[in-house]
Amino acid sequence: MLDAIARLRRFNRVVTREIGALDTSYLGRGRPLSSARVLQLVKASGTDVAELRNRLDLDTGLLSRLLRALETEGLVRLETDPTDGRRRIALLTPAGQAEWQIYDQLGHAKAQQVFDHAGPRQDALIAAMDLIATVMLQDQVEIRDADPNDPAALHCLSAYFQILLAMNAAITPSMLPLPLPDSEKYRPPQGAFLIAWSDDLPIGCVSLHPLEPGIAEVKRLWVDPTARGQGLARRLMRAIESRARDMGFIGLKLDSHTDLAAAIALYRSDGWLETAPYTGFPANIWMAKRL
Amino acid sequence: MLDAIARLRRFNRVVTREIGALDTSYLGRGRPLSSARVLQLVKASGTDVAELRNRLDLDTGLLSRLLRALETEGLVRLETDPTDGRRRIALLTPAGQAEWQIYDQLGHAKAQQVFDHAGPRQDALIAAMDLIATVMLQDQVEIRDADPNDPAALHCLSAYFQILLAMNAAITPSMLPLPLPDSEKYRPPQGAFLIAWSDDLPIGCVSLHPLEPGIAEVKRLWVDPTARGQGLARRLMRAIESRARDMGFIGLKLDSHTDLAAAIALYRSDGWLETAPYTGFPANIWMAKRL
DNA sequence: GGCACTAGTTGACTTTAGTCAACTAAATTA
């Protein structure tokens, strides 16, 4: 009754019931739940049918039929993927977008109820949900390019800055401009900004910008606390290094702080070596790597 | 995408899928999921049909039919409640107990997979699950009598002791015997031990034992960290006070420590007043209340 | 060009879940 597994199963029971209740908010629009769920996953910009199937874990035939129903309702349009004539892409029609919005608001309202219920412990609840979702999705983290001014990028940067602020009392918010100045340097062809996604939550980032001829600097390596301990930082570093290589850089540098022991250990174990200072406060350690 | 509600919905999506996968482990025994779920909830000692319906949120007709099917399979026996001839109690037959065990092991194995997946962050994962389940169940916390040597009581006491140990370095494990010595003093007719249950997880306790003629002492008030901030401590105190009143005590005492500021504030706001010391270290504040 | 493979569609079908109303029988209330 008190062991881990019993507690997981209690969680299971409770969540099955509550989440079921959440989903029933999708009812009352004259459409079965599965159709509503499909519609909710279709993005206005288009979603691969294979991705829908994958995310909802549905049979090919079943999803095909659900999409057909949404199509005859005039909510969804199906197009053939231009790069592969077998694949299909589902798009929202204007009517579909309106309906999508309605579902979105229904879900929003129900979710709000859950939070109202949580009272003063909202933040703890969200952190717990993030942790669980991130653990369950840990094999499905995807690293993708992003624009440094994208809202997701700003979310990552501000989370990164929070950590710095908490770590060192001498760092002040004014030292941490948001969005990044010179953001064009973090965009191809000059640099790069990578975000690690878990489902549609950004849980990590890293960036690259040119420093000297042939040399780029790696900056803003951040991993969400709920996602630590899974080697994501290393994955991000390797991704940005290989990106730098592809862009023709022959060396990389970074600055850091010895308080961030885990990060320093990671750099060292991936072949980074200490180098001469090239920046000032708050950094107190500088590293470089040949590509 | 980054706000609380989006994160709840991500959690929702992930958990729906993973929990669904957990439940499908109940499949493959030639029985629909709903039957398996009903069987899993039936205790060998018997479970009220109304409770099953309540916990699974099923229609009367549907549950009746599911139970009938389990009965004709020889897994379940239905008896009439001796105290109310309308109510029925579901019991497991020996065959039903065997089948129940198999489901239990299936669920156990699947749950284990989830934990294996979590790797080194098991404890964080469990804490997160407890928090979510407790928040969602907060309106359904029940306070019931328990035996002070019951495993659930020991769980509460050991959690309580952990807190004391963490709080004050001068307290040593040897000062905290488990099970309680003189446990018969915490049992009716001399005293009482109350546990607060959330589903089947004990999340709080409080106890009462006779101190002087007409006076009892309240001890071991504990609330699980995931369940704080919901007034559970006050509910427990009021429950134990009214129990003391029913038992004929005319006054109560307790000892505490000023480091436990929230507890002291709670006592004061419920009519407790400071009184002369009647115990020694580690207590440094003593309170009393007339009933 | 031919062959194996993949993505998706469609028809025919079954199972599961759930609803609704009429009913029995025990308990409670007036």
Add this chain to the structure above:
DNA sequence: TAATTTAGTTGACTAAAGTCAACTAGTGCC
């Protein structure tokens, strides 16, 4: 004691979800 309420049963029904296999059409590789 009669009327009302409550707990559960049963039959008739519908909707939703899912399965299976045959099919079309595009892709990739020898």
